[in-house]
Amino acid sequence: MSEIVARLSAALGPDVVTSQVPERNHHDWSGLPPVAPLALIRPRSSDEVATALRLCNETGTSVVPQGGLTGISGGAHPVHGAVALSLERMNRVLAVDTQMATLTAEAGCILQTAQDAARDAGMMLAVDLGARGSCTIGGVIATNAGGNQVLRYGMTRDHVLGLEAVLADGTVLSSMNTMIKNNAGLDLKQLFIGSEGLMGVVTQAVMRLQPRPTHSATAFCGCPDTGAVLALLERARAALGPALISFEVMWPSFYDFMRAGIGATHPLSGPHGAYVIIEAGGFDDSLRARLESCLAEAMEGGAVADAVLAASLREERALWAVREAVAEYARILGSLTAFDVGLPLDRMDSAVRQLEAGIAQRWPGARALSYGHMGDSNLHLVVNVPQAGPDQPSAAIKAFVYGVIRDLGGTVSAEHGIGAIKRDYLAYSRTQAEIDTMRRLKSALDPRGILNPGKGFAS
Template identity: 70%
Template sequence: MSDIVARLSEALGSEVVTPGGQAPEGAMHDWSGLPPVRPLALVRPRDTEDVAIALRLCNESGTAVVPQGGLSGISGGAHPIESAVSISLERMNRIEAIDPEMSTITLGAGTVLQTAQEAAAEHGLLLGVDLGARGSCTIGGVIATNAGGNQVIRYGMTRDHVLGLEAVLADGTIVSAMNTMIKNNAGLDLKQLFIGSEGLLGIVTRAVMRLQPRPAFTGTAFCGCPDTASVIALLKRARAALGPQLTSFEVMWPSFFDFMSAGTGLKRPLAASHGVYVIIEASGFAEAPLRTALESCLETAIEDGEVGDAVLASSAREEKQLWAVRESVAEYGRLLGPITAFDVGVPLANMADAVSRLEAELVARWPDIIALFYGHMGDSNLHLVANVPSAGDDQPDADIKSLVYGLIRDLGGTVSAEHGIGVIKRDYLGYSRSTEEIATMRAVKSALDPKNIMNPGKGFST
């Protein structure tokens, strides 16, 4: 056992510290697809003080640390490092308080997102952050990546929901900024440093999240559109017709929808094939006006040729069916095998060009490639997963990334819309951020973590 592992064990006990050789398999990888790595040790703190002790000892010895939440990220931000101590927040999962008057929830960073959502629902409130990994991702990870998801078009990114947080710096200093108020302009807003920082500056241990009134009714429509230009016109129409009731606007190109519906055997909501498929979800507090507004939006969209056909769910069961193919991404491993996954942002004006050019250039380079396009287009967020069957397990990841990220850069997009940079996108950060921006990031990192123990090699090179 190395000296740092022995010191951690002595200070925190065997209940908290597991030597790397005994770490469970699940702690050796996240969802990035990177090869499993056995960490130097796995530390599972019980509270913030445990985190502070662990970081202080690691900082004193110059031992690197990798913070971990639900391990559901695809950018490798929580992927272990062989010479580093992994610190998992899984035990810090207590919901401390829900304040219905202030509409806040105070909770530990290890709380699973779905658990927090359900706790808020018991009080007639809503935590507006929602994503497909809701059953496994944790609040700390959601904050550390500034996660987006299905409802950003209405409620915003995670940053819009965090009122306050507690974080532990590299040297073990506990910074408690557990603000509960919407308005608090007293000095620098330190929480913003840690939201989206991917564990580079410290470890988020607790948070105060803003809650919303829970809409009593939802309306969900599944539409078939002729092309991407029609989808953009439909988005503009839906925003005007539904206003703040527009909750989700999810887009699936045939590459994704046809492949995933066939592979999963899920029912296709529309009989005919279309150029692009869209899920529109609206939510509100009066059922009749909500449904009328959605129906009217669809009727005029059909009349003007933006929608070829549409179906409107009449029950919660039918709503779930309309979402089924879009939420079938957990089947990638079974249906595709190893994939190269992308989470990019593209200005809407360039979205049609991005999809058509990527489809054409990927096929031209790898004729048998399976490239699936979908995303939260209401937020300019495009997802793409690719697999080259003839390459087997030896996928040409680097070449695919070079092609995709290069085109996204040329179209004025971003290499990361909602999943962070991690290690997967580190070398492409300069495609989306200027030299001056990256230099400032390094300066902040150096000020808070001078020994560079926090998630080294992630986010940007130091």
């Protein structure tokens, strides 16, 4: 047993610290090779997190915070010589305040657990993503996660009113604000949202809640091309206003392949150049009629060739089935290289064309599937080269894809963080002055650089 593991065990007990690290904690969803941490620390309180970080800081031992391990950028992936700090035991919803419209939870709380607690109180936690059943509040905050409802409710940053974080030296920083308006000094919580554990370990958070819409409507549309999709988005925004919650786009590369993979029935007749899911939610019973009118006008204008509206919850889920089939990638595609990028909307069509054509030219037979939250400028791309098997040419694929995104003025990370996967490409989207400033802030809070080394903007 190493000296640091012995000291951690003595201070926190064998129930909290173990050198027999489960295989689950050797990796996240990034696809990076597994790494066995020196030890796994599973604290039950912020004080235990503080003790662990203080001891690691004193000895210069690196710490990799872990949440639900569902990230695809390698932010929670272990590194050699580090301990893993899992907040899985700090998993409670601490309070739901309907008067202040807030929910307070520990960082290890599963997102869906928090959503259910808000729903049971008659409200809604509007942060929502496909990994809701396994990702944690702390992980969502650490990556500033997006998801399906960003168009209406914003990124995770827009939902966090306050938080508690433990700094590298063990200092517990409590900024558990519950008010929407609080301009007393710097908003310190922003240092931790989206920083992937580089600045400190989030242990609790106050999340803003929303009223639950009383009416909803969901449509599935077939459009001639990406230009028509943009015309439909503009029309939907004008017709639905703040009731427009989701605007999800699937190009045929994704929709046709994944629909066949899960054996889903096509809700429309004939193929189309792009497929769109529109979800609206509001508080008046005219919502469905407004969406129907919007689609009718879009059809007259040529932006929509065919469309169907869900008449029940079962039909709504069926319309979302292919879009939410990404959890089936391992079974349907096998090994892959995944991308989460952002682009100005007027360059989205060019990006999809360049990426899919370029990949097909460089790797004949490759599958390049395009889809995303187009209403908020987010494009997802997954690439599989079948003949390469588990040894995908990921480095070459990344160099090509991120080069296209850079040249089109996009961002290499829209909602999944930088982690270890995109670290070498951060300068494609941020200036050197910005990166230097990030590193100066990290140096101030973590001078020994023990928190999540080799990730994000860490030097």
